[in-house]
Amino acid sequence: MQVLENISLKPYNTFGIDVKAKYFAVLHSDNEIAAFFSALTEERMPYLVLGGGSNVLFTKDFDGSVACIRSKGIVKLMEDENYVYLKIAAGEVWDDVVNYAVGNGLGGIENLSLIPGNAGTGPVQNIGAYGVELKDVLYSVEVADVIARHYRAFRPADCEFGYRKSIFKNQGKSRFVITSLCLKLDKHPVLKLDYGDIRKELEKAGIKDPTISAVRDVIIKIRSSKIPDPSIMGNAGSFFMNPVVSADEYARLIIEFPVMPSFKIGEDVKIPGAWLIEQCGFKGKRFGNAGVHKDQPLVLVNYGSATGVEILVLAEKIIDSVQEKFGIRLEKEVNIF
Numbered sequence: 001m002q003v004l005e006n007i008s009l010k011p012y013n014t015f016g017i018d019v020k021a022k023y024f025a026v027l028h029s030d031n032e033i034a035a036f037f038s039a040l041t042e043e044r045m046p047y048l049v050l051g052g053g054s055n056v057l058f059t060k061d062f063d064g065s066v067a068c069i070r071s072k073g074i075v076k077l078m079e080d081e082n083y084v085y086l087k088i089a090a091g092e093v094w095d096d097v098v099n100y101a102v103g104n105g106l107g108g109i110e111n112l113s114l115i116p117g118n119a120g121t122g123p124v125q126n127i128g129a130y131g132v133e134l135k136d137v138l139y140s141v142e143v144a145d146v147i148a149r150h151y152r153a154f155r156p157a158d159c160e161f162g163y164r165k166s167i168f169k170n171q172g173k174s175r176f177v178i179t180s181l182c183l184k185l186d187k188h189p190v191l192k193l194d195y196g197d198i199r200k201e202l203e204k205a206g207i208k209d210p211t212i213s214a215v216r217d218v219i220i221k222i223r224s225s226k227i228p229d230p231s232i233m234g235n236a237g238s239f240f241m242n243p244v245v246s247a248d249e250y251a252r253l254i255i256e257f258p259v260m261p262s263f264k265i266g267e268d269v270k271i272p273g274a275w276l277i278e279q280c281g282f283k284g285k286r287f288g289n290a291g292v293h294k295d296q297p298l299v300l301v302n303y304g305s306a307t308g309v310e311i312l313v314l315a316e317k318i319i320d321s322v323q324e325k326f327g328i329r330l331e332k333e334v335n336i337f
């Protein structure tokens with residue numbers, strides 16, 4: 001393991017923000033992760049764990065150590081009549097894992113195709129797309145507890161999962177470093193096709209009896225046409241979460257805004273954040289080097305040389321504007337450092 005000094009993090013975050021880390025190391029194995037964090041806790045230095053950098057916004061130089069997790073390995077732990085249990089090292093690229101699963105006929109994560117970042121970061125915000133969340137297929141998460149200095153495993157029930165939420169994103173944030181996860185994948189997959197344009201695209205392609213591989217292909221096609229590619233335009237996907245309001249709050253809103261779209265979530269109601277932002281006039285707007293994407297208002301973009309502060313100022317402007325017009329406070333999905 002090589003620890004480097006004063007390294008630019010620009011290549012390590014999909015927003016393409018140019019800040020520096022005082023110390024920086026790429027960790028390729030659990031041994032390197034253990035060595036790195038035991039040295040850190042002895043020195044009491046601030047640290048940051050980084051996967052693919054696709055859900056972070058850096059607003060200043062990081063005056064501590066940044067550890068970039070690149071441990072690799074996909075291992076079949078066990079198998080029964082219906083399921084295969086795969087152990088996946090945290091540093092595997094998530095979409096490589098989806099590709100592996102689909103290639104081996106294992107279902108459950110095909111709808112999560114093309115989500116950027118590491119597999120090990122998946123549990124942090126319980127990644128989700130097209131009607132599936134990671135928690136639906138997660139068997140366990142193995143972590144290094146850098147405060148208690150031991151390894152432990154979490155079962156999904158202990159992870160406090162919610163919509164883009166987990167213990168790892170909230171109170172366990174600086175404590176648990178995810179080293180691997182175990183997925184329980186289905187040998188007889190039940191396809192989830194009733195979300196977004198999946199069925200429409202399958203029909204267009206003339207596919208009547210879809211396989212998990214066909215679903216993956218269609219999702220890749222839909223996502224590639226809708227979401228800006230960070231290698232072309234810096235972004236971190238949805239910057240904000242879709243707000244969830246109570247039934248009472250919804251009743252108030254729908255009287256004032258009768259055309260407001262919504263989805264029922266149990267007793268509560270989810271409002272598309274993109275619609276709220278568009279109604280406030282931000283869709284496609286550019287402010288210096290920062291902007292709101294022209295098709296996806298939830299996505300903030302870096303036009304080339306934006307600073308993290310420029311992006312954050314725009315985010316706060318959007319939050320205030322939505323609050324003023326609708327009385328709804330948007331929450332940031334992206335992790336700010």
Ligand SMILES: Cc1cc2nc3c(=O)[nH]c(=O)nc-3n(C[C@H](O)[C@H](O)[C@H](O)COP(=O)(O)OP(=O)(O)OC[C@H]3O[C@@H](n4cnc5c(N)ncnc54)[C@H](O)[C@@H]3O)c2cc1C
Nearest residue numbers: 051052053054055116117118121127128177178236237335
């Ligand atoms: C174009 C685009 C599309 C996206 N689409 C989706 C989508 O459809 N659904 C969705 O849910 N997300 C989406 N995202 C967000 C992002 O891809 C996910 O949140 C992803 O899981 C982040 O992984 P990462 O490795 O890049 O995390 P990073 O950005 O590196 O880290 C994110 C957070 O996790 C922490 N962290 C990283 N690794 C570990 C670890 N091993 N242990 C503990 N904490 C860790 C970091 O400290 C940080 O706080 C999208 C992003 C982009 C750029």
